[in-house]
Amino acid sequence: MCRFDPGFLECRLCPRECRVNRFEPGKGGYAGFCRQNHELRVAYIGPHFGEEPPLTGTRGSGTVFFSGCSLRCSFCQNYQISRDGMGRTMELRAVFKSIVEMIEKKKVHNINFVTPDHFFPYVFRLVPMLRKEGCELPIVYNLSGYQSVEMLRIANEYSDIYLPDFKYSDPALSARLSKCKNYPEVALQAIAEMIKQKGFLDTFETGAPLARKGVLVRHLILPGKVQNSINALTTLFLEFGPLLPISLMSQYTPVVPAKDPDLNRALTPEEFDQVYSHALSLGFERLFVQFPEKNHSQDQFFVPDFTRDKPFPTPASHDSQCSSGNNP
Numbered sequence: 001m002c003r004f005d006p007g008f009l010e011c012r013l014c015p016r017e018c019r020v021n022r023f024e025p026g027k028g029g030y031a032g033f034c035r036q037n038h039e040l041r042v043a044y045i046g047p048h049f050g051e052e053p054p055l056t057g058t059r060g061s062g063t064v065f066f067s068g069c070s071l072r073c074s075f076c077q078n079y080q081i082s083r084d085g086m087g088r089t090m091e092l093r094a095v096f097k098s099i100v101e102m103i104e105k106k107k108v109h110n111i112n113f114v115t116p117d118h119f120f121p122y123v124f125r126l127v128p129m130l131r132k133e134g135c136e137l138p139i140v141y142n143l144s145g146y147q148s149v150e151m152l153r154i155a156n157e158y159s160d161i162y163l164p165d166f167k168y169s170d171p172a173l174s175a176r177l178s179k180c181k182n183y184p185e186v187a188l189q190a191i192a193e194m195i196k197q198k199g200f201l202d203t204f205e206t207g208a209p210l211a212r213k214g215v216l217v218r219h220l221i222l223p224g225k226v227q228n229s230i231n232a233l234t235t236l237f238l239e240f241g242p243l244l245p246i247s248l249m250s251q252y253t254p255v256v257p258a259k260d261p262d263l264n265r266a267l268t269p270e271e272f273d274q275v276y277s278h279a280l281s282l283g284f285e286r287l288f289v290q291f292p293e294k295n296h297s298q299d300q301f302f303v304p305d306f307t308r309d310k311p312f313p314t315p316a317s318h319d320s321q322c323s324s325g326n327n328p
């Protein structure tokens, strides 16, 4: 990585726009909100079977989990890497070699960069390296939804599929849990840009079992925050219409003690039903739905442990995501 890369010298890689020099340590040793300096840090590279069926397929999605996060939600299910910064510093070439090895040995269906925003300059170099090596797998960006349109326009050339979250419709909630009051407006603009670039997830049009291009929006239902979910779905429907592919997730598991008592428990079946019924009543036609009764026996599967060599136990079957509506 170039020592003078402007992305790290006055960082505006995400909408926080900290404008810090990530080559220099700041308060507490970290310059910006994401708590990552200019060095590439990675927590896990390997197949993951917990994505939606068109991404997981039969051999898994080839994930690259980066350390740190520009959102750092208080309830993050991957808190070990997003908040605690677990992972190791790696040279770009070493990451490239690990990905190539994963492709060759595991035959994964895609390359899935999970929360790459704060390392975008590295990712934008990795993708051409992979293409030059002959890799034609779809490049997936697995995102928080808190991305700037400016960065997404650069990412367009280096991506095929976007998996953005739309976490909050309520700015007060996003301010409290993720320290960003402007999440709803920023995420809506970001998702609009992603759809403009890639369209909706293509499997709904092609009928193919595996996705090659497009956008799938995810929403994790939080316990005690049903109205946030209902309003988020309504907003998405009004903005993008009934054909927007949505993944409704009920896997929330308390991982660290939260100040908000709701977040210290799992979602109830009644809460899930309220949100799911609302999605159906709105008329969304392309839904992936993770039903809660499936999760409780699979908590271990959905909450990764990055202290292990394999943070995600390989399930006996890969049907962790159920689907309804017009799914392939």
Ligand code: SF4
Residues within 6 Å of the ligand: 011, 012, 013, 014, 015, 016, 017, 018, 019, 020, 031, 032, 033, 034, 035, 036, 069, 070, 117, 118
């Ligand atoms: S990537 Fe990190 S340092 Fe850069 S603007 Fe975002 S939070 Fe701040």
